[in-house]
Amino acid sequence: MTRLRGVALVVFVGAVALGTVRDPAPVLSGSAGLMLEADLHVHPFPGDGSLPVWELQREAGRRGLDVIAVTGHNSRAGLAIGRLVPLDPAGPIVLPGQEVTAPGFHLIAVGITRLIDWRLSARAAIADAHAQGGVAIAAHPLGSWGGDDLEALRSLDGIEVAHPIARGPRSVGVRLGEFFNRVRAVNPDVAPIGSTDFHMTAPLGLCRTYLLVGERSAAGALDAIRRGRTVARDSNGRLFGAPEHVAAVERSLAFASPRAVVPGDERLIALVALLALGALSLGGPPR
Template identity: 30%
Template sequence: MAEAGRADLHLHTRLSDGWPTPAEVVERAAELGLDVIAITDHDTIEGALEARAYVGRRRTPKVIIGEEVSSRDGHIVGLFLEKGVRPGLSAQATVRAIHNQGGLAIAVHPFWDPAKPGRVGTAHGVGWLAAELEFDAIEVENSTPGFYLYNQMAHRLAFDSGRPQVGGSDAHILSAIGKAHTVFAGRTALALERALEAGKTRAARERYEAQALLEYAAWGWDFRRKRRLAQATGQ
Protein backbone atom coordinates (compact mmCIF):
# COMPACT_ATOMS: atom_id res chain seq x y z
CA MET A 1 0.00 0.00 0.00
CA ALA A 2 1.30 3.47 -0.89
CA GLU A 3 2.46 5.69 1.94
CA ALA A 4 -0.10 8.28 3.04
CA GLY A 5 0.56 11.83 1.94
CA ARG A 6 -0.87 15.11 3.23
CA ALA A 7 -2.03 18.05 1.14
CA ASP A 8 -3.41 21.46 2.07
CA LEU A 9 -5.65 22.39 -0.84
CA HIS A 10 -6.83 25.85 0.23
CA LEU A 11 -4.17 28.48 0.93
CA HIS A 12 -3.97 32.25 0.51
CA THR A 13 -1.05 34.64 0.15
CA ARG A 14 -0.65 38.41 0.04
CA LEU A 15 -1.41 38.20 -3.68
CA SER A 16 -5.05 38.26 -2.52
CA ASP A 17 -6.10 38.69 1.13
CA GLY A 18 -3.56 36.58 3.00
CA TRP A 19 -0.67 37.89 5.07
CA PRO A 20 2.25 35.65 4.01
CA THR A 21 4.18 35.75 0.76
CA PRO A 22 4.08 32.71 -1.52
CA ALA A 23 7.66 31.90 -0.48
CA GLU A 24 6.70 32.03 3.21
CA VAL A 25 3.80 29.64 2.58
CA VAL A 26 6.13 27.19 0.86
CA GLU A 27 8.67 27.35 3.69
CA ARG A 28 6.01 26.81 6.36
CA ALA A 29 4.51 23.88 4.44
CA ALA A 30 7.96 22.33 4.18
CA GLU A 31 8.49 22.72 7.94
CA LEU A 32 5.21 20.92 8.56
CA GLY A 33 6.09 18.08 6.22
CA LEU A 34 3.20 18.67 3.84
CA ASP A 35 3.70 16.81 0.58
CA VAL A 36 1.45 18.91 -1.65
CA ILE A 37 -0.04 22.38 -1.35
CA ALA A 38 -2.44 24.35 -3.52
CA ILE A 39 -2.15 28.13 -3.54
CA THR A 40 -5.72 29.31 -4.13
CA ASP A 41 -5.71 33.08 -4.00
CA HIS A 42 -8.95 34.87 -4.79
CA ASP A 43 -9.45 35.35 -8.54
CA THR A 44 -5.77 35.08 -9.44
CA ILE A 45 -3.19 32.35 -10.02
CA GLU A 46 -0.21 34.70 -9.63
CA GLY A 47 0.51 33.58 -6.07
CA ALA A 48 0.49 29.93 -7.14
CA LEU A 49 2.83 30.62 -10.04
CA GLU A 50 5.18 32.52 -7.75
CA ALA A 51 5.15 29.68 -5.22
CA ARG A 52 5.87 27.06 -7.87
CA ALA A 53 8.78 29.10 -9.19
CA TYR A 54 10.13 29.46 -5.65
CA VAL A 55 9.94 25.71 -5.02
CA GLY A 56 12.04 25.03 -8.10
CA ARG A 57 13.51 21.53 -7.95
CA ARG A 58 13.17 20.93 -4.22
CA ARG A 59 11.49 17.66 -3.33
CA THR A 60 8.59 18.97 -1.24
CA PRO A 61 6.13 20.49 -1.12
CA LYS A 62 4.79 20.15 -4.62
CA VAL A 63 2.72 23.19 -5.62
CA ILE A 64 -0.60 22.88 -7.43
CA ILE A 65 -1.74 25.89 -9.43
CA GLY A 66 -5.10 26.82 -7.95
CA GLU A 67 -7.55 29.68 -7.67
CA GLU A 68 -10.53 30.46 -5.47
CA VAL A 69 -12.93 31.79 -8.06
CA SER A 70 -15.70 34.21 -7.06
CA SER A 71 -18.65 32.84 -8.99
CA ARG A 72 -22.03 34.55 -8.74
CA ASP A 73 -23.24 31.63 -6.64
CA GLY A 74 -20.30 31.32 -4.26
CA HIS A 75 -16.60 30.57 -4.10
CA ILE A 76 -15.22 27.61 -6.06
CA VAL A 77 -11.65 26.35 -5.93
CA GLY A 78 -10.08 25.21 -9.17
CA LEU A 79 -7.07 22.90 -8.93
CA PHE A 80 -4.50 21.84 -11.55
CA LEU A 81 -5.17 24.98 -13.57
CA GLU A 82 -3.23 26.21 -16.57
CA LYS A 83 -4.74 29.69 -16.58
CA GLY A 84 -6.96 31.85 -14.41
CA VAL A 85 -10.74 31.48 -14.41
CA ARG A 86 -12.81 34.62 -14.87
CA PRO A 87 -14.85 35.59 -11.80
CA GLY A 88 -18.51 36.59 -11.96
CA LEU A 89 -19.79 33.57 -13.89
CA SER A 90 -22.50 31.27 -12.58
CA ALA A 91 -21.33 28.30 -10.51
CA GLN A 92 -22.19 25.97 -13.37
CA ALA A 93 -20.20 28.00 -15.89
CA THR A 94 -17.28 28.26 -13.45
CA VAL A 95 -17.15 24.49 -12.95
CA ARG A 96 -17.29 24.04 -16.72
CA ALA A 97 -14.44 26.54 -17.25
CA ILE A 98 -12.29 24.65 -14.74
CA HIS A 99 -13.03 21.29 -16.37
CA ASN A 100 -12.40 22.68 -19.85
CA GLN A 101 -8.75 23.19 -18.98
CA GLY A 102 -8.39 19.79 -17.32
CA GLY A 103 -8.75 21.07 -13.76
CA LEU A 104 -10.75 19.82 -10.81
CA ALA A 105 -13.54 21.87 -9.20
CA ILE A 106 -13.92 21.87 -5.41
CA ALA A 107 -16.94 23.21 -3.52
CA VAL A 108 -15.21 24.95 -0.62
CA HIS A 109 -17.01 25.89 2.63
CA PRO A 110 -20.32 25.35 0.80
CA PHE A 111 -22.52 26.30 3.75
CA TRP A 112 -20.65 29.41 4.85
CA ASP A 113 -22.78 32.40 3.88
CA PRO A 114 -24.34 30.71 0.82
CA ALA A 115 -26.36 32.39 -1.90
CA LYS A 116 -30.08 32.75 -1.24
CA PRO A 117 -32.99 33.54 -3.61
CA GLY A 118 -33.27 37.27 -4.17
CA ARG A 119 -30.00 37.99 -2.42
CA VAL A 120 -27.91 40.88 -3.68
CA GLY A 121 -24.20 40.84 -2.92
CA THR A 122 -21.34 38.39 -2.47
CA ALA A 123 -22.01 34.77 -1.59
CA HIS A 124 -19.15 32.75 -0.13
CA GLY A 125 -20.52 29.20 -0.37
CA VAL A 126 -22.40 27.48 -3.19
CA GLY A 127 -24.74 25.70 -0.75
CA TRP A 128 -26.75 22.79 -2.13
CA LEU A 129 -25.32 23.40 -5.60
CA ALA A 130 -22.34 21.41 -4.32
CA ALA A 131 -24.45 18.27 -4.83
CA GLU A 132 -26.34 19.42 -7.91
CA LEU A 133 -23.41 20.43 -10.12
CA GLU A 134 -20.45 18.36 -11.36
CA PHE A 135 -18.04 19.16 -8.54
CA ASP A 136 -15.11 16.79 -8.20
CA ALA A 137 -14.99 17.03 -4.39
CA ILE A 138 -16.47 18.86 -1.42
CA GLU A 139 -14.38 20.56 1.24
CA VAL A 140 -15.69 19.06 4.49
CA GLU A 141 -12.94 20.30 6.79
CA ASN A 142 -12.09 24.00 6.70
CA SER A 143 -10.03 25.14 9.67
CA THR A 144 -11.25 28.73 9.78
CA PRO A 145 -12.19 29.35 13.43
CA GLY A 146 -15.93 29.05 14.01
CA PHE A 147 -16.62 26.77 11.02
CA TYR A 148 -17.55 23.62 12.98
CA LEU A 149 -21.25 23.64 12.04
CA TYR A 150 -20.53 24.49 8.40
CA ASN A 151 -18.09 21.57 8.25
CA GLN A 152 -20.60 19.16 9.74
CA MET A 153 -23.19 20.16 7.13
CA ALA A 154 -20.60 19.71 4.38
CA HIS A 155 -19.71 16.25 5.74
CA ARG A 156 -23.36 15.21 5.52
CA LEU A 157 -23.75 16.62 2.02
CA ALA A 158 -20.64 14.81 0.77
CA PHE A 159 -21.75 11.55 2.36
CA ASP A 160 -25.27 11.74 0.95
CA SER A 161 -24.08 12.72 -2.53
CA GLY A 162 -21.15 10.31 -2.64
CA ARG A 163 -18.68 13.06 -3.49
CA PRO A 164 -14.99 12.82 -2.51
CA GLN A 165 -14.14 14.65 0.71
CA VAL A 166 -11.18 17.00 1.12
CA GLY A 167 -9.74 19.25 3.78
CA GLY A 168 -8.16 22.65 3.30
CA SER A 169 -7.04 25.13 5.93
CA ASP A 170 -8.21 28.24 4.05
CA ALA A 171 -5.14 29.72 5.73
CA HIS A 172 -4.59 33.46 5.56
CA ILE A 173 -1.81 33.35 8.18
CA LEU A 174 1.21 31.08 8.50
CA SER A 175 0.12 29.38 11.71
CA ALA A 176 -3.11 28.15 10.08
CA ILE A 177 -1.38 26.22 7.30
CA GLY A 178 -2.09 22.51 7.48
CA LYS A 179 -4.65 22.78 10.29
CA ALA A 180 -7.09 21.14 7.90
CA HIS A 181 -5.70 18.93 5.17
CA THR A 182 -6.36 16.07 2.79
CA VAL A 183 -4.91 12.58 3.28
CA PHE A 184 -4.27 10.45 0.19
CA ALA A 185 -2.26 7.44 -0.95
CA GLY A 186 1.07 8.61 -2.34
CA ARG A 187 3.23 11.67 -1.91
CA THR A 188 2.98 13.51 -5.24
CA ALA A 189 0.58 15.91 -6.93
CA LEU A 190 -0.17 13.25 -9.55
CA ALA A 191 -1.04 10.73 -6.82
CA LEU A 192 -3.33 13.31 -5.23
CA GLU A 193 -5.06 14.00 -8.55
CA ARG A 194 -5.63 10.28 -9.09
CA ALA A 195 -6.94 9.86 -5.54
CA LEU A 196 -9.41 12.69 -6.06
CA GLU A 197 -10.60 11.27 -9.35
CA ALA A 198 -11.04 7.85 -7.69
CA GLY A 199 -12.82 9.33 -4.67
CA LYS A 200 -10.15 7.99 -2.31
CA THR A 201 -9.25 10.97 -0.17
CA ARG A 202 -9.86 11.71 3.49
CA ALA A 203 -10.20 15.04 5.29
CA ALA A 204 -8.43 15.68 8.61
CA ARG A 205 -8.23 18.58 11.04
CA GLU A 206 -5.96 19.68 13.90
CA ARG A 207 -6.58 21.97 16.86
CA TYR A 208 -5.32 25.54 17.01
CA GLU A 209 -2.91 26.78 19.63
CA ALA A 210 -4.08 29.85 21.58
CA GLN A 211 -1.45 32.08 19.97
CA ALA A 212 -2.63 31.08 16.49
CA LEU A 213 -6.21 32.00 17.35
CA LEU A 214 -5.05 35.43 18.51
CA GLU A 215 -3.14 35.87 15.28
CA TYR A 216 -6.21 34.92 13.26
CA ALA A 217 -8.27 37.45 15.20
CA ALA A 218 -5.68 40.11 14.31
CA TRP A 219 -5.88 39.13 10.64
CA GLY A 220 -9.70 39.38 10.78
CA TRP A 221 -9.52 42.86 12.27
CA ASP A 222 -7.04 43.94 9.60
CA PHE A 223 -9.17 42.42 6.82
CA ARG A 224 -12.31 44.24 7.98
CA ARG A 225 -10.38 47.52 8.30
CA LYS A 226 -9.09 47.24 4.74
CA ARG A 227 -12.55 46.34 3.44
CA ARG A 228 -14.13 49.38 5.12
CA LEU A 229 -11.39 51.58 3.69
CA ALA A 230 -11.93 50.17 0.19
CA GLN A 231 -15.68 50.75 0.47
CA ALA A 232 -15.15 54.30 1.68
CA THR A 233 -12.81 55.11 -1.19
CA GLY A 234 -14.87 53.26 -3.80
CA GLN A 235 -12.06 50.86 -4.69
Protein backbone atom coordinates in the same frame (compact mmCIF):
# COMPACT_ATOMS: atom_id res chain seq x y z
CA MET B 1 34.63 47.48 23.70
CA THR B 2 34.16 48.79 20.18
CA ARG B 3 36.35 45.96 18.89
CA LEU B 4 34.23 43.42 20.83
CA ARG B 5 31.08 44.83 19.29
CA GLY B 6 32.63 44.59 15.84
CA VAL B 7 33.62 40.95 16.35
CA ALA B 8 30.19 40.13 17.77
CA LEU B 9 28.50 41.79 14.82
CA VAL B 10 30.58 39.78 12.34
CA VAL B 11 29.82 36.53 14.21
CA PHE B 12 26.10 37.34 14.37
CA VAL B 13 25.81 38.18 10.67
CA GLY B 14 27.86 35.12 9.75
CA ALA B 15 25.74 32.80 11.88
CA VAL B 16 22.51 34.16 10.42
CA ALA B 17 23.86 33.81 6.88
CA LEU B 18 25.07 30.27 7.53
CA GLY B 19 21.77 29.32 9.11
CA THR B 20 19.92 30.66 6.09
CA VAL B 21 22.10 28.76 3.64
CA ARG B 22 21.81 25.59 5.70
CA ASP B 23 18.10 25.98 6.43
CA PRO B 24 16.91 22.43 5.78
CA ALA B 25 14.82 21.98 2.68
CA PRO B 26 11.25 20.85 3.28
CA VAL B 27 11.02 17.08 3.25
CA LEU B 28 8.12 14.78 2.56
CA SER B 29 6.30 13.63 5.66
CA GLY B 30 7.47 10.06 5.21
CA SER B 31 4.03 8.50 5.54
CA ALA B 32 4.14 4.77 4.92
CA GLY B 33 2.62 3.54 1.67
CA LEU B 34 1.37 5.75 -1.11
CA MET B 35 -0.28 8.49 0.92
CA LEU B 36 0.28 12.22 0.61
CA GLU B 37 -0.76 14.87 3.13
CA ALA B 38 -2.20 17.96 1.48
CA ASP B 39 -3.59 21.41 2.18
CA LEU B 40 -5.54 22.34 -0.93
CA HIS B 41 -6.69 25.86 -0.04
CA VAL B 42 -3.74 28.20 0.55
CA HIS B 43 -3.66 31.94 -0.16
CA PRO B 44 -0.35 33.48 -1.23
CA PHE B 45 1.28 36.90 -1.13
CA PRO B 46 0.59 39.04 -3.08
CA GLY B 47 -3.08 38.55 -2.44
CA ASP B 48 -4.85 37.66 0.79
CA GLY B 49 -1.95 35.59 2.12
CA SER B 50 1.12 36.55 4.13
CA LEU B 51 3.76 34.38 2.42
CA PRO B 52 5.04 34.13 -1.16
CA VAL B 53 4.88 30.77 -2.88
CA TRP B 54 8.46 29.73 -2.12
CA GLU B 55 7.96 30.39 1.60
CA LEU B 56 4.63 28.56 1.52
CA GLN B 57 6.50 25.54 0.19
CA ARG B 58 9.05 25.72 3.00
CA GLU B 59 6.36 26.18 5.65
CA ALA B 60 4.41 23.27 4.20
CA GLY B 61 7.49 21.09 4.62
CA ARG B 62 7.86 22.18 8.23
CA ARG B 63 4.21 21.29 8.82
CA GLY B 64 4.61 17.78 7.46
CA LEU B 65 2.71 18.40 4.23
CA ASP B 66 3.54 16.76 0.91
CA VAL B 67 1.24 18.87 -1.29
CA ILE B 68 -0.24 22.36 -1.24
CA ALA B 69 -2.51 24.15 -3.69
CA VAL B 70 -1.96 27.90 -4.11
CA THR B 71 -5.42 29.43 -4.56
CA GLY B 72 -5.65 33.21 -4.79
CA HIS B 73 -9.05 34.90 -4.88
CA ASN B 74 -9.76 35.32 -8.61
CA SER B 75 -6.05 35.96 -9.10
CA ARG B 76 -2.84 34.27 -10.19
CA ALA B 77 -0.60 37.15 -9.07
CA GLY B 78 0.87 35.09 -6.24
CA LEU B 79 1.72 32.28 -8.65
CA ALA B 80 3.29 34.75 -11.10
CA ILE B 81 5.50 36.31 -8.40
CA GLY B 82 6.30 32.82 -7.17
CA ARG B 83 8.07 32.05 -10.43
CA LEU B 84 10.76 34.59 -9.53
CA VAL B 85 12.29 32.18 -7.01
CA PRO B 86 12.76 28.53 -8.04
CA LEU B 87 10.94 26.04 -5.85
CA ASP B 88 12.84 23.22 -4.19
CA PRO B 89 12.27 20.09 -6.31
CA ALA B 90 12.73 17.95 -3.18
CA GLY B 91 10.10 19.91 -1.26
CA PRO B 92 6.33 19.59 -1.16
CA ILE B 93 4.47 19.57 -4.47
CA VAL B 94 2.96 22.98 -5.26
CA LEU B 95 -0.20 22.84 -7.36
CA PRO B 96 -1.45 25.97 -9.16
CA GLY B 97 -5.02 26.90 -8.43
CA GLN B 98 -7.60 29.59 -7.81
CA GLU B 99 -10.41 30.29 -5.40
CA VAL B 100 -13.16 31.27 -7.79
CA THR B 101 -15.00 33.82 -5.67
CA ALA B 102 -18.43 34.44 -7.14
CA PRO B 103 -21.87 35.49 -5.93
CA GLY B 104 -23.50 32.36 -4.56
CA PHE B 105 -20.45 30.09 -4.39
CA HIS B 106 -16.72 29.77 -3.81
CA LEU B 107 -14.91 27.10 -5.81
CA ILE B 108 -11.37 25.80 -5.36
CA ALA B 109 -9.96 24.92 -8.77
CA VAL B 110 -6.69 22.96 -8.50
CA GLY B 111 -4.32 22.01 -11.29
CA ILE B 112 -5.46 24.72 -13.70
CA THR B 113 -3.30 26.66 -16.14
CA ARG B 114 -5.21 29.93 -16.50
CA LEU B 115 -7.66 32.09 -14.60
CA ILE B 116 -11.33 31.06 -14.45
CA ASP B 117 -13.81 33.89 -14.98
CA TRP B 118 -15.60 34.55 -11.66
CA ARG B 119 -18.71 35.66 -13.57
CA LEU B 120 -19.38 32.11 -14.78
CA SER B 121 -22.07 29.97 -13.21
CA ALA B 122 -20.95 27.23 -10.86
CA ARG B 123 -21.59 24.62 -13.55
CA ALA B 124 -19.56 26.54 -16.14
CA ALA B 125 -16.70 27.24 -13.71
CA ILE B 126 -16.45 23.53 -12.87
CA ALA B 127 -16.47 22.67 -16.57
CA ASP B 128 -13.67 25.17 -17.19
CA ALA B 129 -11.56 23.66 -14.40
CA HIS B 130 -12.06 20.20 -15.91
CA ALA B 131 -11.24 21.47 -19.41
CA GLN B 132 -7.90 22.69 -18.06
CA GLY B 133 -7.13 19.29 -16.55
CA GLY B 134 -7.91 20.39 -13.01
CA VAL B 135 -10.31 19.42 -10.25
CA ALA B 136 -13.14 21.43 -8.68
CA ILE B 137 -13.79 21.57 -4.92
CA ALA B 138 -16.68 23.35 -3.20
CA ALA B 139 -15.11 25.77 -0.72
CA HIS B 140 -16.57 26.01 2.82
CA PRO B 141 -20.19 25.38 1.68
CA LEU B 142 -22.59 26.25 4.49
CA GLY B 143 -25.94 26.12 2.73
CA SER B 144 -27.08 26.83 -0.77
CA TRP B 145 -24.11 26.58 -3.13
CA GLY B 146 -24.15 27.62 -6.76
CA GLY B 147 -27.91 27.90 -6.68
CA ASP B 148 -28.00 24.17 -5.84
CA ASP B 149 -27.69 23.40 -9.54
CA LEU B 150 -27.97 19.61 -9.55
CA GLU B 151 -25.66 19.22 -12.55
CA ALA B 152 -23.02 21.37 -10.84
CA LEU B 153 -23.24 19.28 -7.66
CA ARG B 154 -22.87 16.10 -9.70
CA SER B 155 -19.78 17.54 -11.39
CA LEU B 156 -17.88 18.45 -8.22
CA ASP B 157 -14.71 16.49 -7.51
CA GLY B 158 -14.52 17.38 -3.83
CA ILE B 159 -16.12 19.23 -0.93
CA GLU B 160 -14.45 20.94 2.02
CA VAL B 161 -15.94 19.01 4.92
CA ALA B 162 -13.12 19.96 7.33
CA HIS B 163 -12.34 23.68 7.63
CA PRO B 164 -11.23 25.97 10.49
CA ILE B 165 -14.61 27.73 10.52
CA ALA B 166 -15.98 24.57 12.15
CA ARG B 167 -14.05 25.51 15.31
CA GLY B 168 -16.77 28.11 15.90
CA PRO B 169 -20.39 27.26 16.64
CA ARG B 170 -21.10 23.54 16.46
CA SER B 171 -23.78 24.22 13.87
CA VAL B 172 -21.11 25.23 11.34
CA GLY B 173 -19.50 21.79 11.34
CA VAL B 174 -22.93 20.21 11.14
CA ARG B 175 -23.79 22.28 8.07
CA LEU B 176 -20.55 21.32 6.32
CA GLY B 177 -21.35 17.66 6.96
CA GLU B 178 -24.95 18.04 5.83
CA PHE B 179 -23.87 19.61 2.55
CA PHE B 180 -21.34 16.84 1.95
CA ASN B 181 -23.95 14.14 2.58
CA ARG B 182 -26.47 15.89 0.35
CA VAL B 183 -24.03 16.02 -2.55
CA ARG B 184 -22.83 12.47 -1.95
CA ALA B 185 -26.41 11.29 -2.48
CA VAL B 186 -26.17 12.41 -6.13
CA ASN B 187 -22.38 12.18 -6.52
CA PRO B 188 -21.23 9.10 -4.55
CA ASP B 189 -17.52 9.44 -5.39
CA VAL B 190 -17.17 13.09 -4.36
CA ALA B 191 -13.98 13.48 -2.33
CA PRO B 192 -14.00 14.68 1.30
CA ILE B 193 -11.48 17.52 1.58
CA GLY B 194 -9.83 19.12 4.61
CA SER B 195 -8.27 22.55 4.05
CA THR B 196 -6.92 25.32 6.23
CA ASP B 197 -7.89 28.21 3.93
CA PHE B 198 -4.55 29.71 4.97
CA HIS B 199 -4.25 33.49 4.94
CA MET B 200 -2.10 34.71 7.83
CA THR B 201 -2.91 33.05 11.14
CA ALA B 202 -4.16 29.45 11.09
CA PRO B 203 -1.12 27.20 10.52
CA LEU B 204 -0.83 25.32 7.26
CA GLY B 205 -2.24 21.84 7.57
CA LEU B 206 -4.41 22.60 10.60
CA CYS B 207 -7.07 20.85 8.55
CA ARG B 208 -5.68 18.59 5.84
CA THR B 209 -6.47 15.98 3.23
CA TYR B 210 -4.89 12.55 3.04
CA LEU B 211 -4.54 11.52 -0.59
CA LEU B 212 -4.33 7.80 -1.37
CA VAL B 213 -2.28 8.02 -4.52
CA GLY B 214 -0.87 5.76 -7.19
CA GLU B 215 2.29 7.86 -7.44
CA ARG B 216 3.96 10.74 -5.61
CA SER B 217 3.33 13.46 -8.17
CA ALA B 218 1.01 16.31 -9.05
CA ALA B 219 -0.83 14.00 -11.43
CA GLY B 220 -1.16 11.39 -8.69
CA ALA B 221 -2.61 13.94 -6.27
CA LEU B 222 -5.20 15.18 -8.78
CA ASP B 223 -6.15 11.62 -9.73
CA ALA B 224 -6.77 10.70 -6.09
CA ILE B 225 -9.20 13.62 -5.76
CA ARG B 226 -11.00 12.71 -8.99
CA ARG B 227 -11.42 9.12 -7.82
CA GLY B 228 -12.59 10.13 -4.34
CA ARG B 229 -9.60 8.41 -2.71
CA THR B 230 -9.24 10.98 0.07
CA VAL B 231 -9.76 11.36 3.79
CA ALA B 232 -10.31 14.76 5.42
CA ARG B 233 -8.97 15.60 8.87
CA ASP B 234 -10.34 18.48 10.92
CA SER B 235 -8.54 20.60 13.52
CA ASN B 236 -9.49 18.12 16.26
CA GLY B 237 -7.98 15.18 14.40
CA ARG B 238 -11.31 13.64 13.35
CA LEU B 239 -11.25 11.78 10.05
CA PHE B 240 -13.96 11.92 7.37
CA GLY B 241 -14.15 9.49 4.48
CA ALA B 242 -15.12 6.03 3.32
CA PRO B 243 -14.40 3.43 6.04
CA GLU B 244 -11.86 1.59 3.89
CA HIS B 245 -10.03 4.83 3.13
CA VAL B 246 -10.02 5.91 6.78
CA ALA B 247 -8.61 2.50 7.74
CA ALA B 248 -5.86 2.84 5.12
CA VAL B 249 -4.93 6.30 6.42
CA GLU B 250 -4.84 5.10 10.03
CA ARG B 251 -2.52 2.23 9.05
CA SER B 252 -0.27 4.60 7.13
CA LEU B 253 -0.08 7.08 10.01
CA ALA B 254 0.75 4.27 12.44
CA PHE B 255 3.87 3.47 10.41
CA ALA B 256 4.83 7.06 9.56
CA SER B 257 8.51 7.90 9.99
CA PRO B 258 9.31 10.65 12.51
CA ARG B 259 10.60 13.89 11.03
CA ALA B 260 13.55 15.80 12.43
CA VAL B 261 12.37 19.37 12.78
CA VAL B 262 15.64 21.11 13.66
CA PRO B 263 18.91 19.14 13.37
CA GLY B 264 21.53 19.57 16.08
CA ASP B 265 23.92 21.66 13.98
CA GLU B 266 21.09 24.06 13.14
CA ARG B 267 20.46 24.53 16.87
CA LEU B 268 24.17 25.19 17.39
CA ILE B 269 24.18 27.88 14.70
CA ALA B 270 21.13 29.48 16.31
CA LEU B 271 22.88 29.41 19.71
CA VAL B 272 25.99 31.11 18.28
CA ALA B 273 23.82 33.82 16.72
CA LEU B 274 21.99 34.32 20.03
CA LEU B 275 25.25 34.62 22.00
CA ALA B 276 26.63 37.10 19.49
CA LEU B 277 23.46 39.14 19.75
CA GLY B 278 23.84 39.11 23.54
CA ALA B 279 27.42 40.34 23.23
CA LEU B 280 26.23 43.17 21.01
CA SER B 281 23.62 44.24 23.56
CA LEU B 282 26.14 44.13 26.44
CA GLY B 283 28.75 46.08 24.59
CA GLY B 284 27.18 49.41 25.42
CA PRO B 285 26.86 52.35 23.06
CA PRO B 286 29.68 52.81 20.55
CA ARG B 287 32.30 55.45 21.40
